Amino acid sequence: MPLEIxxxxxxxxxxxxxxxxxxxxxxxxxxxxxxxxxxAPILDTAVTDLIFDLADLKFLSxxxxxxxxxxxxxxxxxxxxxxxxxxxxxxxxxxxIIKALPGIGVFKSLAEMDDxxxxxxxxxxxxx
Amino acid sequence: MRQLSDCRLLLVDDAKANLDxxxxxxxxxxxxxxxxxGEMALQxxxxxxxxxxxxxxxxxxxxxxxxxxxxxxxxxxxxxPIVFLSSLEDVANKSRGFEAGANDYVTKPFNLLEVKARVRxxxxxxxxxxxxxxxxxxxxxxxREIQMGMIPQDFSAVEQRFSxxxxxxxxxxxxxxxxxxxxxxxxAGRLVLLIGDVSGKGIPxxxxxxxxxxxxxxxxxxxxxxxxxxxRLNDELSADNPSGxxxxxxxxxxxxxxxxxxxxxxxxxxxxxxxxGAAACWAVESLGTALGFxxxxxxxxxDLILQxxxxxxxxxxxxxEAFNAAVECYGNDRLLHDLNEHSSDAAxxxxxxxxxxxxxxVDGAPQSDDIAILTLRRVSxxxxxx
Numbered sequence: 001m002p003l004e005i006x007x008x009x010x011x012x013x014x015x016x017x018x019x020x021x022x023x024x025x026x027x028x029x030x031x032x033x034x035x036x037x038x039x040a041p042i043l044d045t046a047v048t049d050l051i052f053d054l055a056d057l058k059f060l061s062x063x064x065x066x067x068x069x070x071x072x073x074x075x076x077x078x079x080x081x082x083x084x085x086x087x088x089x090x091x092x093x094x095x096x097i098i099k100a101l102p103g104i105g106v107f108k109s110l111a112e113m114d115d116x117x118x119x120x121x122x123x124x125x126x127x128x
Numbered sequence: 129m130r131q132l133s134d135c136r137l138l139l140v141d142d143a144k145a146n147l148d149x150x151x152x153x154x155x156x157x158x159x160x161x162x163x164x165x166g167e168m169a170l171q172x173x174x175x176x177x178x179x180x181x182x183x184x185x186x187x188x189x190x191x192x193x194x195x196x197x198x199x200x201x202x203x204x205x206x207x208x209p210i211v212f213l214s215s216l217e218d219v220a221n222k223s224r225g226f227e228a229g230a231n232d233y234v235t236k237p238f239n240l241l242e243v244k245a246r247v248r249x250x251x252x253x254x255x256x257x258x259x260x261x262x263x264x265x266x267x268x269x270x271x272r273e274i275q276m277g278m279i280p281q282d283f284s285a286v287e288q289r290f291s292x293x294x295x296x297x298x299x300x301x302x303x304x305x306x307x308x309x310x311x312x313x314x315x316a317g318r319l320v321l322l323i324g325d326v327s328g329k330g331i332p333x334x335x336x337x338x339x340x341x342x343x344x345x346x347x348x349x350x351x352x353x354x355x356x357x358x359x360r361l362n363d364e365l366s367a368d369n370p371s372g373x374x375x376x377x378x379x380x381x382x383x384x385x386x387x388x389x390x391x392x393x394x395x396x397x398x399x400x401x402x403x404x405g406a407a408a409c410w411a412v413e414s415l416g417t418a419l420g421f422x423x424x425x426x427x428x429x430x431d432l433i434l435q436x437x438x439x440x441x442x443x444x445x446x447x448x449e450a451f452n453a454a455v456e457c458y459g460n461d462r463l464l465h466d467l468n469e470h471s472s473d474a475a476x477x478x479x480x481x482x483x484x485x486x487x488x489x490v491d492g493a494p495q496s497d498d499i500a501i502l503t504l505r506r507v508s509x510x511x512x513x514x
Contacts, residue, residue, distance in 0.1 A: 029329065062327035062374075069421050070372040097376060097395030097418040100425075 001059060003031035005038055018049040024056035027064030036067050043071060048080025051113065055086035060094045069098055076103030083113050135179035135251050136161060140169040142187040150182065153240040166190030170198055173205050180251055185214040193228040200229040209250035213238060268303035275304050275334055278341055286311050290319045290384040293475035293505040297483050305498035306333030307444045308341045312348065314381055320348040323442040323502050324377035325396065336373040340365060354379040354392035355429040358419065362394065365420040374420035378442055387434045387506055392427045394419045397448060400467055402439040402478065408467040411440055437508040439478055441467060446499035450486045453493040458486055475505040
């Protein structure tokens with residue numbers, strides 16, 4: 001099964017600087033290198049929040065988890081995080097082994113994630 | 129490396145006059161086999177080792193494109209250089225030739241010197257790639273020996289000392305793999321069990337596996353609590369881990385006197401508890417985070433008593449995520465269901481039985497992931513150890 005990758009810069013004022021990555025198909029040993037290659041230039045910018053929309057992701061292997069975990073590490077270093085929305089049950093199961101890591105957020109919907117990011121931004125603004 | 133003069137060329141052309149010219153030009157440089165049509169060419173390729181094919185396109189019966197495709201499907205000629213020799217000069221024909229699997233395309237009328245030069249270049253490239261493949265295969269064979277040497281083959285000493293039965297199965301999907309298990313004496317007369325699965329496959333996974341396994345054995349000899357063994361191992365593995373590799377691991381520490389077993393999980397498949405007269409069930413509910421991502425994580429611990437005759441079955445995801453030809457997954461439900469059959473079996477019968485169930489399920493579909501199974505059984509009191 002191939003992997004389709006769509007990368008979108010978010011224009012939503014609530015989460016400026018966020019990039020959404022939609023994944024469809026299978027993220028496995030065969031397809032993970034391509035995702036890694038496409039994420040590299042984004043991770044090299046100042047982007048703090050990556051949002052992975054997994055609504056159409058059917059299969060996730062440990063090679064795919066490694067790509068997520070690497071992105072998480074880079075974002076966390078600059079105070080950001082990797083967020084995951086619309087996770088299918090079978091993906092959720094595989095995700096268990098990284099979901100407790102700092103720098104990872106799992107949300108049911110975009111709305112739930114927006115609330116979180118807005119609250120975080122407010123904390124930042126009030127704190128400064 | 130093979131001499132170019134030892135290489136056999138298969139010349140395929142329906143015009144005998146063309147073959148005569150090629151034979152005249154090439155016979156002093158290489159061994160030659162001749163075919164006047166596509167069917168004949170395929171028959172020769174099936175029974176004679178061929179090093180390069182010079183192939184006409186327009187022929188009665190099978191055309192050159194089809195012959196080329198079929199040669200690519202035959203294991204004997206899957207990566208033998210194929211050169212089209214054709215009067216079709218269109219770019220479309222050339223590109224169709226390359227799509228069919230050709231390495232080169234020379235248009236007729238050809239210059240014999242050019243054909244000879246291209247044949248030599250392709251044969252040399254093939255010879256280099258063969259040498260590299262052989263070196264890699266030889267290196268991998270030795271790497272496999274080293275790796276398999278880290279996996280215990282004979283548990284008899286441990287079995288006697290701790291009054292248990294132990295059985296292990298390890299089947300890497302490739303020459304080297306990322307699965308590991310171990311059983312060794314720990315602190316204060318306890319037995320330490322480990323099973324792990326490194327992300328990815330092949331050489332990178334096997335290197336990380338060797339690192340994780342060696343460190344785990346050292347830590348397991350000094351630390352009595354499995355959750356602390358995993359926490360320390362995680363700190364070590366995440367300290368220098370530029371490639372972001374990780375390993376899921378289950379660690380159990382067993383006290384042979386009381387039958388008490390403490391289990392901690394770092395993102396690994398949940399082990400199964402087999403108890404006579406009871407349904408197979410998870411021995412541990414928590415999954416926990418895998419090792420190598422982030423230092424200073426903590427891990428949960430589960431405490432159980434193994435009664436005489438009880439078994440604990442540890443395995444890697446090559447078992448529950450084995451796929452059959454219909455791309456169905458073996459899955460946790462089948463795993464628990466099939467293990468029910470083995471609740472009174474000896475440890476080796478449990479491990480072999482589970483492997484048999486998985487093999488029956490996949491029914492010959494190629495193995496995509498490493499498979500490891502480790503079974504611990506507390507010996508029943510009626511059974512006397514030798």
